Amino acid sequence: MTSLGLEDQVVLVTGGNRGIGAAIVNLMNSLGAKVAYTYRSSENPQVGALAISADVTEPAGMEAVTEKVEEKLGPIYGVVANAGITRDNFFPKLTAANWDAVIDTNLKGVYNTLQPVIPKMYERRCGSIVCITSISGERGNLGQTNYAASKAGTIGLIKSLALEAARYGVRANAVSPGFIETDMLTPISDKVKQRILSEIPMGRFGKASEVAWAVAFLLSPVASSYVTGTVVRVNGAHHT
Numbered sequence: 360m361t362s363l364g365l366e367d368q369v370v371l372v373t374g375g376n377r378g379i380g381a382a383i384v385n386l387m388n389s390l391g392a393k394v395a396y397t398y399r400s401s402e403n404p405q406v407g408a409l410a411i412s413a414d415v416t417e418p419a420g421m422e423a424v425t426e427k428v429e430e431k432l433g434p435i436y437g438v439v440a441n442a443g444i445t446r447d448n449f450f451p452k453l454t455a456a457n458w459d460a461v462i463d464t465n466l467k468g469v470y471n472t473l474q475p476v477i478p479k480m481y482e483r484r485c486g487s488i489v490c491i492t493s494i495s496g497e498r499g500n501l502g503q504t505n506y507a508a509s510k511a512g513t514i515g516l517i518k519s520l521a522l523e524a525a526r527y528g529v530r531a532n533a534v535s536p537g538f539i540e541t542d543m544l545t546p547i548s549d550k551v552k553q554r555i556l557s558e559i560p561m562g563r564f565g566k567a568s569e570v571a572w573a574v575a576f577l578l579s580p581v582a583s584s585y586v587t588g589t590v591v592r593v594n595g596a597h598h599t
């Protein structure tokens with residue numbers, strides 16, 4: 360039988376208690392990985408994974424996460440930088456506080472997540488990083504200048520990191536979801552949802568599990584061993 364080669368590999372997922380992050384945690388579990396995830400509120404504990412309370416905007420806290428995961432589960436092989444927020448508004452009404460909150464979480468949070476673990480991966484000459492970006496970061500979206508900037512930033516980060524990390528045997532990729540049915544869609548009105556749906560050639564929103572499978576592919580040392588510096592789109596042909 361062929362496998363993705365993730366059995367017993369240690370994988371850390373940020374924001375793993377719900378939505379896309381929870382789907383990634385559960386799929387990794389079922390593929391035999393040793394999974395740790397961070398959460399901010401204790402809602403929805405995920406069975407069979409190490410749960411750590413941590414905020415990606417706090418560098419010291421994220422350093423402690425790496426230490427704790429390695430102490431409890433062993434050397435980290437995979438990191439999924441998934442935690443993210445939206446604070447939407449049209450640009451004239453977008454406050455500096457909402458600009459900063461989104462950039463701090465979605466972009467600086469990825470830096471804080473990866474900074475403690477990348478040197479360890481380089482030393483071990485082994486590792487796979489996956490960052491969850493967004494269709495908004497690739498093509499822009501109404502009311503999301505802050506979010507789109509943060510997500511476009513992660514694409515630049517991942518592409519540059521892939522160039523640097525290749526010589527150390529470490530890969531870095533991004534998954535770019537379109538509109539996925541999670542709590543993140545809750546603030547969008549029904550009218551706007553209908554407009555978005557009419558623009559999606561597959562005629563429906565995506566499922567968190569459909570994003571998780573793309574992550575599994577990119578984490579896999581078997582399936583994607585020569586894939587690095589790429590953005591895999593999971594968007595029903597919403598943006599091609």
Ligand SMILES: NC(=O)c1ccc[n+]([C@@H]2O[C@H](COP(=O)([O-])OP(=O)(O)OC[C@H]3O[C@@H](n4cnc5c(N)ncnc54)[C@H](O)[C@@H]3O)[C@@H](O)[C@H]2O)c1
Nearest residue numbers: 374378379414415441442443493536537538539541542543
């Ligand atoms: N749902 C979508 O349509 C969609 C589309 C494209 C990209 N994304 C991205 O996918 C990722 C997951 O989103 P989701 O749809 O599951 O949303 P969600 O709101 O259900 O989950 C977001 C997760 O991030 C965590 N989080 C937020 N701020 C954090 C912080 N400061 N520190 C630690 N954790 C924090 C939350 O606790 C939660 O676990 C995000 O990066 C999001 O931008 C989502």
